[in-house]
Amino acid sequence: MGKFSGYGGDMEASNDRRPPLPVARLWPWLVALAAVLIAFLSLGHLWWIPAQAALNVNEGWNAGQAVRALGAGPLYPDPNALIANNYPPLSFFVVGAIGWLSGDMIIAGRIVALLAQIANGMAVFLIVRRLSDRNWAMLGAMIFAAYSVTLLRNYVAINDPQWLGQAAMSWAVVMLMPRNGGERISVGATIAAAAMVVAGVLVKHNLVAFPAAITVWLWFHDRRALQIWIVTGLVIGGAAIATVFAIWGVTIFTDVLSPARSYSVARMAAKGGPLLLLMLPVVLAIRPIASAWKRDGRLALPILLLAISVPLGIVQRSGSGVDVNAFFEAIVALSIAVPVGCALRSRVPYHWLGLAALPALCLVPVAAAKTVADLTGREEAVRDARPFIAAIAKARGPVACDDQAICYWAGRQSAIDFFSVKQRLLQKEAAALVPTLARSHFALIQMRSENPGWQENLLIPTIRAHYRTVFIANSNELLVPKPQG
Template sequence: MQLEDGTSAGLRKPSPPLLCRFYDRAVGAFLVDVIATRPLSRTDTRSLVYVAALGAAAVYFLIFPIWRGQFLVEIWPTESWNAYWQDAVSRGLPLYPDPTSLVGNNYPPLSFYGVALFGKLFAMGNLQAGRALSIVALVLLAIEITGIVKILAGSTFYGALGGLWYLAIMARNSTIYVGADDPQLAGLAIMGAGLWWFLDRVAAERDPTPALLLMVVAGFWKHNNIAIPLTCISWLLITRNRFAVRGVMISGAAALAGLGLCITIYGPNFLPNMLATRSYGMGTLLANIGHLQWIALALFIWLFWALSSRRTAAARFTMLHVGFGLFACLLQWLGHGVSGNAEFDLILAAAIGIGAAFAGASDTLLSHRVGPDRLRDIMVAALLLRLLASDRQETALLFLSDDFRASLRGTETNLRFEASKVAIMPGNVECKTKLICRQAGKPFVVDEFKVEEMLLTGKATPQSIAEKMAAAGITTFNETLPATAQPKASLIYWLKNRH
């Protein structure tokens, strides 16, 4: 029996709950009639609101790290460490020191050459070049997420939402890497380009080996971005791709050839530096694992969609990618001194998953109950609330607080003053804030991280370290003024003390 609306008797869809009907009339009408400046469909208007909301969040959180980049302050200790090795490349000095010395370099070589070249091309110092390159890499990663989701889930638009969320969460939560002289983001951007290229070639049933080789290059820029190559190789094997064996063998041979080339170029110091002394234990893992709270909601949204669409290639691939991202994160956090960059693989996988979840929202069980439009509204609102739900609000204080803005200027003044004192000290000098010694024109003679790991693992004692420093004529500079970029970013504190 046919009803007037064309459905069969007994098969009529249940009426939406009263709350959903009210939501449609209130929110839906607002979106169409108030926000739209020209006649648009309800879906088109919603799309514009999604982009505007997540785009505004991304821009808002990016303002602070971009503004901060102009100051001569040490954002994070690895900044000066990277800048010293970039200086070494620029000056033709050895890149991998004697393993028995008090300095070490456990990063692969390409990033140092890349940043030095970038700085030379744009007439920038290495420190500023590294900071600028990290912002460029972050934007490139957002574009790559868009393209990857387009291949996996068929939607450029929802891929762009994943990319915008990625920009926002990284600028919000990884400020010691975003806008800092660190190779992690640029290395991940090269790896992300490899993933995009890989999926494009696999979708076209072409040999993905060139994309795997690009991932090998990315590994010689920064070596701990491992989730993407593990995911791609596993996907080739799981799907029994006809190019799987060829791709794995050629890319593996290329990685070994690259290691051999580095040993040839840099000599016997290369491998001992790369295999740097480090202590391991559960303490660092337990100290860092709480940081995953920032992406927990995004992972929940992705998982809800992935389980509903688990038979699709997009869901299966993202399950593999997120799984390897989580594995890489937890594995690296077992190492002492490993920080937030260990989770970058996982955050990238989560962003791709979010884009795919937006695209496939209509396939979930909850969508059948509340409708795909309302479900996507809830997803966007929840992601935005999680981004904003924190007392740490650097960008807001940048506009609201004169003291906040002045703090970094004061820190730069302190650093320059301290550097002027170090510059007149005779011989080699150790600075706790390495940027002070670098600004003073002093060479890099003590790597505090290497020394700490030698002490923790029992490979050195405080007395043996002191003897080495004395033999090398190294004097320790005792800083009297703060010279690191640590402004007080509590909005509540500012509200309580603004009068």
């Protein structure tokens, strides 16, 4: 890869900034090894892209929303309905359009998510490149890729909008990052970045760390750009709010902003606490960045991104059903801050790089085992899904799918959103469900046998009280109404 240079990207590397001789010799091999390992760990999900079997229960849910976005039902149903949508609309139209052209919403969503994840890696590279040099930028992209295929591997190429929304946020930072410390942010770049942020929020509304960090940074770095940022954001954001209100009325705000979801401090500690361990190398990077940002205000942004995204990610992880996608912003921020902090040191601290990679390295065995399982288990999963898809397709009357991908590939829409109803039952908001099930409203129900958290609410016991199992295979079952009387 050549020599590592220091801060700015245009400074000649001094001898004390060159890698120690053993590292210099090994560095190209280490980079090649890391690239091969990252490529292998991504193969499992890439192998599943064309498969008609869901990698995640969210895939079918998102496909169902994309179908409704194209007119096959209400995208934002009444809050008392047995289906729900707590996501903003933009991703459903993007995936819906591509899925309509390609013929499969889930496969289209997987491809969109993969491209968005790659776009985030490119954004990390460009941001670090503007704050250091090409070699450190490559390292930042590799740190991002390493965490993407280990900690965040469940979101590699799955039909989920989080990476698409995050890509909009990451590229907003690219647009706002001047190429040198003395350059002012242009009006056009500020307007474009504000538009990207609004688009990102219209994809996923929990992506607030980057917009907040940018706003604080502009307050200190460029007041003129801050004024343009705020005015543009208000204008574009206001137009977006007016548009969605004109289409869906107040229902969209009720569905998206106040969904039924339980939160737990214990869950936050158990699921969110590990994120703090990932930030240990960042603590070491803060000092050189903090000592240098007075001469280059651009350097304050990586620290602000971390300071807001880490606690926000931990808090969001306390919500029921919230997965590691709550950590996307923090991982992007980490991938920027660590190489920039290293580049600012008078001597390259290679032990930092080891610390930065250590959590990802610890996850490699688990990720490798899951990759092998994905590579060897795809055809079996597709084969196992076929009888459920066929049965749902032939059912005469309304159907319900715990895994909504089954309903989607059967050409049907699920009449129950299992997760939403579970959460509403926890809050005692779904009393209407019991008589609906008692009347044998559904001709066929597909349900996971080992349904997580069923003890916490009445959904599964209520279904079993009125429906009987007629087919079961691989932790999935089909249920029909019990005979009356």
